[in-house]
Amino acid sequence: MAVPKKKKTEWYRLDNAAMMYSAIQKENYSAIYRFSAVMTELVDPAALQRAIDRTMPRFPGFRVHIKRGFFWYYFEPNDAPGPFVKEDMSNPCQPVRFREDDGWLIRFFYYGHRISLEVFHALADGAGALTLFRTLLAVYLRELGHQIPNTGGVLDVDEPPSREEQEDSYFRYAKSRVRRGMGESKAYQNNGTPEPFYTLNVTMGLVPLDKLREVAKGYGASVTEYLSAVLIESILAKQRREGRRRELPVALAVPINLRPHFPSRTLRNFILTVRPVIDPELGDYTFPEIVSQVHHHMRLHISRQEMQAVITRNVMLQKNKLLQLVPAPVKNLTMAISYKLVGCRPYSTTYTNPGAFKVPPEMEPHIQRMEVILGQSYTPRSNCASISYGNTMEITFAGTVKESDVERDFFRHLVREGIHVKVISNRQGPEPPAR
Amino acid sequence: MSYCVNCGVELDPTASACPLCQTPVVNPRQPVDTELPPPFPSRREEVQPVNKLELALLLSAMLGSVAVVCGVLNLFFLHSSRPWSLYVIGAAVMLWIWLVPPLLFRGMPLWVRLGLDACAVGVYVYLISIDLHGLRWYLGLALPIILTGGAIMVALGLILSRGRSILTSVTLIIGAIGLFVMSVELYVDHWLHQDYVPGWSLVVAAVCVALIIPLVIVRRRPALRDEVRRRFHM
Numbered sequence: 001m002a003v004p005k006k007k008k009t010e011w012y013r014l015d016n017a018a019m020m021y022s023a024i025q026k027e028n029y030s031a032i033y034r035f036s037a038v039m040t041e042l043v044d045p046a047a048l049q050r051a052i053d054r055t056m057p058r059f060p061g062f063r064v065h066i067k068r069g070f071f072w073y074y075f076e077p078n079d080a081p082g083p084f085v086k087e088d089m090s091n092p093c094q095p096v097r098f099r100e101d102d103g104w105l106i107r108f109f110y111y112g113h114r115i116s117l118e119v120f121h122a123l124a125d126g127a128g129a130l131t132l133f134r135t136l137l138a139v140y141l142r143e144l145g146h147q148i149p150n151t152g153g154v155l156d157v158d159e160p161p162s163r164e165e166q167e168d169s170y171f172r173y174a175k176s177r178v179r180r181g182m183g184e185s186k187a188y189q190n191n192g193t194p195e196p197f198y199t200l201n202v203t204m205g206l207v208p209l210d211k212l213r214e215v216a217k218g219y220g221a222s223v224t225e226y227l228s229a230v231l232i233e234s235i236l237a238k239q240r241r242e243g244r245r246r247e248l249p250v251a252l253a254v255p256i257n258l259r260p261h262f263p264s265r266t267l268r269n270f271i272l273t274v275r276p277v278i279d280p281e282l283g284d285y286t287f288p289e290i291v292s293q294v295h296h297h298m299r300l301h302i303s304r305q306e307m308q309a310v311i312t313r314n315v316m317l318q319k320n321k322l323l324q325l326v327p328a329p330v331k332n333l334t335m336a337i338s339y340k341l342v343g344c345r346p347y348s349t350t351y352t353n354p355g356a357f358k359v360p361p362e363m364e365p366h367i368q369r370m371e372v373i374l375g376q377s378y379t380p381r382s383n384c385a386s387i388s389y390g391n392t393m394e395i396t397f398a399g400t401v402k403e404s405d406v407e408r409d410f411f412r413h414l415v416r417e418g419i420h421v422k423v424i425s426n427r428q429g430p431e432p433p434a435r
Numbered sequence: 436m437s438y439c440v441n442c443g444v445e446l447d448p449t450a451s452a453c454p455l456c457q458t459p460v461v462n463p464r465q466p467v468d469t470e471l472p473p474p475f476p477s478r479r480e481e482v483q484p485v486n487k488l489e490l491a492l493l494l495s496a497m498l499g500s501v502a503v504v505c506g507v508l509n510l511f512f513l514h515s516s517r518p519w520s521l522y523v524i525g526a527a528v529m530l531w532i533w534l535v536p537p538l539l540f541r542g543m544p545l546w547v548r549l550g551l552d553a554c555a556v557g558v559y560v561y562l563i564s565i566d567l568h569g570l571r572w573y574l575g576l577a578l579p580i581i582l583t584g585g586a587i588m589v590a591l592g593l594i595l596s597r598g599r600s601i602l603t604s605v606t607l608i609i610g611a612i613g614l615f616v617m618s619v620e621l622y623v624d625h626w627l628h629q630d631y632v633p634g635w636s637l638v639v640a641a642v643c644v645a646l647i648i649p650l651v652i653v654r655r656r657p658a659l660r661d662e663v664r665r666r667f668h669m
């Protein structure tokens with residue numbers, strides 16, 4: 001166990017994903033994501049605030065602020081009042097400031113039927129945040145007088161928080177003899193015209209899951225693989241339109257939840273990315289060929305052994321004695337620069353699919369659908385994320401770019417394959433034509 | 436419900452255009468619903484820019500205390516006959532002007548910033564000239580050179596800030612260096628023997644021109660430019 005067996009730890013280290021996310025943090029960028037639940041009834045903000053106050057003590061890993069130590073950042077419990085639920089805004093996932101808003105790295109919003117939770121990625125990955133969100137929704141519904149049991153992934157808020165939920169699971173599983181690096185080549189950067197700071201254009205597509213699954217199955221692929229392939233195809237088309245002499249590979253960063261592969265109850269980060277890639281220099285791929293490439297790439301590389309080697313390498317880097325002696329500002333600067341130079345270069349965009357959001361049957365009638373937004377990317381391009389609830393698959397494109405060409409081609413492809421798509425967006429409509 | 440005629444996706448009843456392709460919604464059977472709340476709030480909120488005031492105060496305090504300590508030492512203890520502390524104080528003032536205003540006023544135009552920086556150098560050299568009793572050489576030689584250098588920097592900064600290609604930037608920087616060297620000799624000659632006989636600066640300028648010519652040719656000829664791009668992967 002990585003967690004020291006001291007009686008009461010007043011602080012804890014960042015795991016290695018968290019270190020990266022906090023080091024690349026800058027004035028106009030933070031790694032933030034948002035989950036939203038669209039409820040059947042209008043949201044009652046007072047009940048929601050009561051639910052937050054009841055739920056947060058159960059999740060100490062989210063009740064923290066980030067502090068700059070001499071050698072590393074670290075988390076410390078945040079005893080400030082809050083976090084407070086706020087009225088939602090049109091430009092979500094704004095960057096966090098470590099020393100403002102009482103240092104909260106988590107935010108709650110409401111708008112109409114929608115309850116939203118925004119999390120700084122250093123705190124937790126999607127699976128961890130969804131556990132908090134599911135529990136919060138259950139407590140909120142109880143506040144409204146519904147009977148919701150503590151089953152099906154809803155944690156008991158009266159129970160003391162468990163140590164295992166705070167564990168750095170990367171540390172526990174860094175046991176491989178081999179340290180496998182990524183060492184990936186540059187991918188097409190898929191950048192567009194940046195919007196002024198701070199605008200996040202969000203476009204969501206609502207798709208029936210059964211039909212989507214059926215179409216994906218027709219290609220012998222899972223939904224994630226199929227949607228990854230559609231996304232790659234759209235980005236390939238965009239690159240082709242730019243008319244480059246030499247086309248670069250189009251590669252996605254697809255985060256994989258490690259919990260099904262390495263047993264862990266942690267609510268912190270425990271993900272790795274796989275990188276399905278298509279190199280157009282090899283020749284043009286038909287769509288079924290792209291799906292097949294993605295499918296086989298994912299099946300080949302999502303293996304326990306290979307992932308463990310990558311975890312080991314990442315953790316060893318963090319344990320390196322020499323590296324530990326470098327002061328934090330220097331380390332952060334180095335990490336930020338190297339991320340700028342190599343970190344985001346091997347990917348054209350990110351596509352994350354936390355999968356199906358499951359709740360106890362008692363909660364089901366109260367939730368219409370779930371939504372996810374992956375906040376802005378480090379460079380001006382749009383990210384893709386999806387989550388399903390019931391029979392609704394929600395697919396979001398979000399980014400600080402003016403153009404909407406990738407999402408347009410993406411959703412048009414789904415429509416061409418006979419999948420019904422409903423699109424909603426926070427983009428303000430076109431300006432009325434000048435007279 | 437309305438669909439985009441262009442994309443075939445269903446649209447929200449409140450949408451006046453397709454979010455994907457901006458095609459306006461024209462549906463006589465079902466006009467755009469302006470009563471229903473839109474799917475996302477329209478209220479914008481801007482996160483405050485990072486406050487650099489603390490850093491600016493810290494820098495000011497550090498530079499200020501260095502200047503004061505040196506000034507006091509100079510006045511009362513060490514070589515009080517000679518204003519040596521002006522060197523340190525001048526350097527502190529110059530550093531302050533270089534570093535602090537850009538932290539406080541982020542909207543500051545580039546030309547103001549570069550102009551201020553040049554003035555700071557001018558002030559610093561002025562303080563040195565006081566110590567050396569060299570007001571004459573300061574006004575006759577140093578100030579014109581600093582002002583010319585500053586003007587060239589401002590012009591270069593303004594041109595380059597519009598995002599030029601690497602080729603253009605390199606050409607302009609080399610050109611600016613040539614120009615500056617020529618002007619330095621002009622002032623030196625004028626100061627020493629009241630006439631201008633271009634000598635050593637011509638050599639430097641010639642080298643600059645020799646460097647610029649191929650760059651300009653490459654820039655002007657698309658075929659050549661492509662060739663260079665291919666060879667150097669720019």
Ligand SMILES: [Zn+2]
Nearest residue numbers: 439442453456
């Ligand atoms: Zn359209």
